Amino acid sequence: MEKNWYVVHTYSGYENKVKANLEKRVESMGMQDKIFRVVVPEEEETDTKNGTKKVTKRKVFPGYVLVELIMTDDSWYVVRNTPGVTGFVGSSGSGSKPTPLLPEEVNVILKRMGMEDKQVDFDFDLGETVKVKEGPFANFEGVIEEIDFDKNKVKVLVNMFGRETPVELGFTQIDKI
16 A cells, blocks of 8 residues: 545635644544645745735645545545644545545645655666566666656666667656566
8 A cells, every 4th residue: 555645625715724623633543544635736926015025825726735645445535534624635525435546746736835755765766777567668668868857757768779768767667677
């Protein structure tokens, strides 16, 4: 079971209350091993009135909260039944499990907030031969030419039609051989 980020829909204006309620429920129900982080996506905004700068936090996605968890029946139940939560985004119907956010989507949101997601483990080296596991180059083998930790991307040289072709891939799209 791996941990993923999910989007939870809340009553608008109740995002911080839902975050506090959910964190209390995780603590009281002993779910720390399944529910990890609760984030209200916000960014700082600077307003200038009468020559005075005022910094305020503005919700990036009003009515939504991000939750990092391992999706099980228990963790789904705890989040779903937290006061103020109206449901998960990406689930069709009351009993179905929601779709997690892609790591790239989460990284964009967390970077915008000045946070980083250290979720992706990366133990590859430059010059290492790897196998592409998804996308248009699935099952191709190639050599890692560049590693970009900021974007969680690698540039892999794939042999196509007798030529080395550089392909940019996400960390999760490659496997060791």
